[in-house]
Amino acid sequence: MQNNPLASTLEKSSSRRSFLGALGLTALAIPALAACGNSSTATFAQPATKVPAGFAGRRNVVIWSSWGGDNGKMFADLIKKFNESQTAIYAEVQQFDGYDGVGEKLTAGLRAKQVPDLAVLSDIHWNRYFLSDALEPLNKYHDSSFGPSVYTENFYKEGTVRDESYWVPFARSTPLFYYNRDLFASVGLPDRAPGTWDEFRSWGKEVTGVKFKGNTMKMRALTGADDWYFSGLLWAFGGAISNGLDVRLDSAESLAAVDFERQLVHEDKSMYLAQSFVNDFSNGQCATVTQSTGGLTSVTKAAKFEVGTGFMPKGPAGTGTPTGGGGLSVLRQISDERKADAVEVLRFLANDEISSQWTVGTGYLPVTKGATSSKLVTDLMDKNPNYQVAVDQLQIASGPDDVRRYVTSAISELKQMVQKNYTSNVKPEELVKPVAAKLRAEADKIRATYEEKVA
Amino acid sequence: MSALASLTRETTTAAGGRPPAKRRKRHLASYLLLGLIALVFLVPAYWMVLAAIKPNDEIYQWPFTPWPSEPTTENFSAALAAAPFDQFFMNSLLVTTVGATVKVALAALTAYAFAFLPFPGKKWLFLGVLGALMVPGHVTLLLNYSTISNLGLINTYAGIILPGLGSAFGTFLLRQHFMGLPKEVLEAAELDGAGHLRKLWSFVLPMSKPAVITVALIAVIDEWNDFIWPLLVTNTLDMRTMPIGLMFLKQSEGLDDWGMIMAATLMIVLPMLLLFLFAQKYIINGMAGAAVRR
Amino acid sequence: MTVLETERTAPTAGATKDLHTESPIAAPAEPQSRNHRKYLLFALFAFPNLLLIAVFAYWPILGNLLLSLTDWDMISPFPNFIGLENYTALFTDPGFVDVMRRTLTWVVAVVGASLVCGLGMALLFNGGARGTKAVSTLAFTPHVISGAAVAAVWLFVFDPNYGLSRLLFNAIGMDSPHWTTDPDMALSALIIVAVWKGAGFVAIVYLAALQSIPRDVIEAAQLDGAGRWKTFSKIVWPLLTPTTFFLCVTQIIGAFQAFDLIAMMTSGGPAGSTTTLSWYIYEQGFQEFNIGSAAASSVFMFIILLVVTAVQMRFAERKVHYS
Structure with missing residues (x-):
């Protein structure tokens, strides 16, 4: 039931399309007949824009973005620069509630035939729009200032399927281990991130319960809104969410990882689910968090203490660091002119200077070759070693498991599972088995499409 | 309406005949209870206002200070800078005024038609109106989203307003009221040659003022506070209404700036609070009255 | 025009x-x-x-x-007919059974507590002590205020680190509960807020009903030597029954559809602990785009509320016959 709905319905729709039509439902419940069959050639409307006086008369590009707060302001600044560099195009950023928010409104927008030109999609969201043919293949727009020659190779490759590019890297990141250096010093811990999860655990026992600046400390605040860090932990223990579409969530190694977190929360009581984990960290309520490199700049700014960072701790099976973050895709069901304009925005954002400004302003990793070696970025790394940590860690990071990418319900199922683990002391088998079974069933439903388009 | 008019009347207790000492003790107890209830409702409000005018670092300071060292408006400007609350306000204002006005007009016209005009199968049509009272709004979301999509009205004011315009409750309430009006006045108007629209405007509506005001106020409050529908049907920031804007602020800025969020909350609450203060008699009597009468 | x-x-x-x-x-x-x-x-x-x-x-x-008879994702041009599959899937899904159990807890707790608190306040207000009017108006106020705003205020009140909750619990030497991030607490937190928002309305409706009871009826009972409790249980409460019943129904209908508090405070979490039927419909329909499943859940909600209303109408009818 919760299969990837975008993919499966496309296959089987034709045989039963008369059913609802016969019931007269076509008029109101489903899109007008004009769109049937050839959705790739139909052009969808652009959401309304509010163009400032100075930019009137230009063609508009609408970008649906996931960033609020500091990163949102940074992104708006870059787009402002784009508009000033242009004479024909005005780009407008429309902001949503995170990657999930963009995803929800984009699906609803495809339904309403009103879509943006560019969308910020996370590394585990774009795939489903690819499967439902909603993303424009980008190879035909490539030239010397936009394409594989420009982007960091690994990041570029992650956005391609069978050598065709659909998703351009932009705000890529890895999770980073953040710690409160002042607190570590006062407890007598070394000034570094723990090397292994075991070390993390024993440090956690020392930190937890300590009174520090009026607050009773815990080792780590957890977020229930993200299964990203968790997927890294699985790898560190030798487990995984899946191998291809084969679910491995209930393997012995994966269960060990789940049990490790369970013990820290419920036995050591050194970790807890927070209302706002980053907020608790920067206000000195807890000693450490794992959070995206993309939060580096804003966390450093908000914290009233020295922030230290390090690699994610290792597990019995070695490192487990997932890449994450977002990239940009051009929507397919829009006019060719809008597509070309959207590519202009991508080209601008891939510019060395702009790309490095974004990296410096946010903490996201440099995604172009030029930005990586730019003076702006190298200077920053010299000045603040935390940024260097983020870039170095990339060498050992890898992209998400396929079930997380392609099975639509995987994100919410995994989040729920993680939250449950953080909040109720349940045997790992009991916790994981039903989720694994569900994901297995869902994965099987999209296997045919997946084999046809991806594998 | 008479039972409701008594709401504002000071009543004496049924225990009027008790000895004075016992009565005083009971009075003391009821004052204590009244005070307690007042606190339950006032303290969260105080907590909100306090954070809204506290400098940010004082909010996160422990122990708490019961009053800001120096009241500030910085939270309000921070909220305005983080999200276009002026735009949200205009959107809410537009959606509320247009939505409520049209809704009341439609309800009045329909109620008039049902009260005074003939139509084949009128009884069944009215049953249809009553039946709509039993349709829970939450159940209609999916299909209304679909309908508004097909009309091409996603992310437009019309899209926000349209599904709420049809008024079953208002029609029902006004029709009941119209039916109770003295027939002689309307007949006299008819003899004067007044058309139906004039009869409605110059006689029926003025004579039904309390009922119309009640329906209008309920419509205004509903429109202003509506949450899930504007959430679904708007996409872009500049189309959000106040409550959705507040949620947006909470999501985009995280929970790390309570001062700003409370300032924004205060901005949403104030218009309805003022309306309530000025029209509380109508609102309380109307809402409670609509309830008791059934 | x-x-x-x-x-x-x-x-x-x-x-x-x-x-x-x-x-x-x-x-x-x-x-x-x-x-x-x-x-x-x-x-x-x-x-x-x-x-x-x-x-x-x-x-x-x-x-x-x-x-509800289809499998649709909102995007593909045509829904697939799949018969009753959505319904069988719902009722065999232990997750949905949990949602229904939780919804029931929520509705019973919110409606029950609102009625009890509301009636209590109404009886107090009916005493007519000075200041009653101001307090009753105050209690009614949350009813006309945006649920999103009420939720935001309470989210802050509940904040275990910076909220009123820390102040109160520290005063009695305890740590504040993690109201909205602890699955054992989150639903209770929402219930508190919903009752805070709704009890004033219930109180005013009860007050109107109390004041429409003819005073001589009560005085007659007291002349017969009935005490306060007896007067209430034998005279007042039965006379309030139609009001109680009406309030029950409207509050049940409201509680089933409660959305803004949940959306602002917990988004159905943590770990699904505040996912009621209304949030579930939203989640299935507008977050995961399982339109068929969302439609089937909507039909289910509609039927429940229809039954609730029908029961009230039957009751109201009988009432008319008796009187």
Whole structure:
């Protein structure tokens, strides 16, 4: 039931399309007949824009973005620069509630035939729009200032399927281990991130319960809104969410990882689910968090203490660091002119200077070759070693498991599972088995499409 | 309406005949209870206002200070800078005024038609109106989203307003009221040659003022506070209404700036609070009255 | 606008017709033509509203029924007919059974507590001590305020680190519970807020009902030597029954559809601990785009509330027969 709905319905729709039509439902419940069959050639409307006086008369590009707060302001600044560099195009950023928010409104927008030109999609969201043919293949727009020659190779490759590019890297990141250096010093811990999860655990026992600046400390605040860090932990223990579409969530190694977190929360009581984990960290309520490199700049700014960072701790099976973050895709069901304009925005954002400004302003990793070696970025790394940590860690990071990418319900199922683990002391088998079974069933439903388009 | 008019009347207790000492003790107890209830409702409000005018670092300071060292408006400007609350306000204002006005007009016209005009199968049509009272709004979301999509009205004011315009409750309430009006006045108007629209405007509506005001106020409050529908049907920031804007602020800025969020909350609450203060008699009597009468 | 214009021209059209129909044969036809004019006027007055009601209240019920038999993602051009699969999937999914159990807890707790608190306040207000009016108005206020705003305030009150909750719990030497991030607490937190928002309304409705009880009835009971509790349980409470019943039904309908508090405070979490049926419908329909499943859940909600209303109507009818 919760299969990837975008993919499966496309296959089987034709045989039963008369059913609802016969019931007269076509008029109101489903899109007008004009769109049937050839959705790739139909052009969808652009959401309304509010163009400032100075930019009137230009063609508009609408970008649906996931960033609020500091990163949102940074992104708006870059787009402002784009508009000033242009004479024909005005780009407008429309902001949503995170990657999930963009995803929800984009699906609803495809339904309403009103879509943006560019969308910020996370590394585990774009795939489903690819499967439902909603993303424009980008190879035909490539030239010397936009394409594989420009982007960091690994990041570029992650956005391609069978050598065709659909998703351009932009705000890529890895999770980073953040710690409160002042607190570590006062407890007598070394000034570094723990090397292994075991070390993390024993440090956690020392930190937890300590009174520090009026607050009773815990080792780590957890977020229930993200299964990203968790997927890294699985790898560190030798487990995984899946191998291809084969679910491995209930393997012995994966269960060990789940049990490790369970013990820290419920036995050591050194970790807890927070209302706002980053907020608790920067206000000195807890000693450490794992959070995206993309939060580096804003966390450093908000914290009233020295922030230290390090690699994610290792597990019995070695490192487990997932890449994450977002990239940009051009929507397919829009006019060719809008597509070309959207590519202009991508080209601008891939510019060395702009790309490095974004990296410096946010903490996201440099995604172009030029930005990586730019003076702006190298200077920053010299000045603040935390940024260097983020870039170095990339060498050992890898992209998400396929079930997380392609099975639509995987994100919410995994989040729920993680939250449950953080909040109720349940045997790992009991916790994981039903989720694994569900994901297995869902994965099987999209296997045919997946084999046809991806594998 | 008479039972409701008594709401504002000071009543004496049924225990009027008790000895004075016992009565005083009971009075003391009821004052204590009244005070307690007042606190339950006032303290969260105080907590909100306090954070809204506290400098940010004082909010996160422990122990708490019961009053800001120096009241500030910085939270309000921070909220305005983080999200276009002026735009949200205009959107809410537009959606509320247009939505409520049209809704009341439609309800009045329909109620008039049902009260005074003939139509084949009128009884069944009215049953249809009553039946709509039993349709829970939450159940209609999916299909209304679909309908508004097909009309091409996603992310437009019309899209926000349209599904709420049809008024079953208002029609029902006004029709009941119209039916109770003295027939002689309307007949006299008819003899004067007044058309139906004039009869409605110059006689029926003025004579039904309390009922119309009640329906209008309920419509205004509903429109202003509506949450899930504007959430679904708007996409872009500049189309959000106040409550959705507040949620947006909470999501985009995280929970790390309570001062700003409370300032924004205060901005949403104030218009309805003022309306309530000025029209509380109508609102309380109307809402409670609509309830008791059934 | 069009309504006004047509109305303005209508009398003239009628007048000219009258001039032309002076012959005795046409006379009997006249009332009918006048009736037709009135029919037209009825249509002009009522049909816009009726059309809106049909499209935005009745069509969704039918449409839900149809969509609940399909598997649709909102994007693909045509839904697939899959029969009752959505329903069987719902009722065999232990997750959905949990949602229903939670919804029931939520509704019973919110409605029960609102009624008890509301009645208590109404009895107090009915005592008429000085300041009653101000306090009752105060208690009613949350009812007219945006749920999103109320939720935001309480989210802050509940904040275990910076909220009022820390202040209160520290005062008695405890740490504040993690109201909205602890799955054992989150639903209770929401219930507290919902009751805070709704009890004042219940109180005012009860107060109106209390004040419509003729005073001599109560005085007569007291003359018979009935104590306060006896007067209440034997006289007042039975007389309040229709009000209680009405309040039960409206509050149940409201509680089933509660959304803004949940959306602002917990988004159905943590670990699904505040996912009630109304949030579930939203999540399935507008976050995961399992339209068929969302439609089936909507149909289910509709049926439950229809039954609740039907029971009330049956009761109200019986009441009429007795009196």
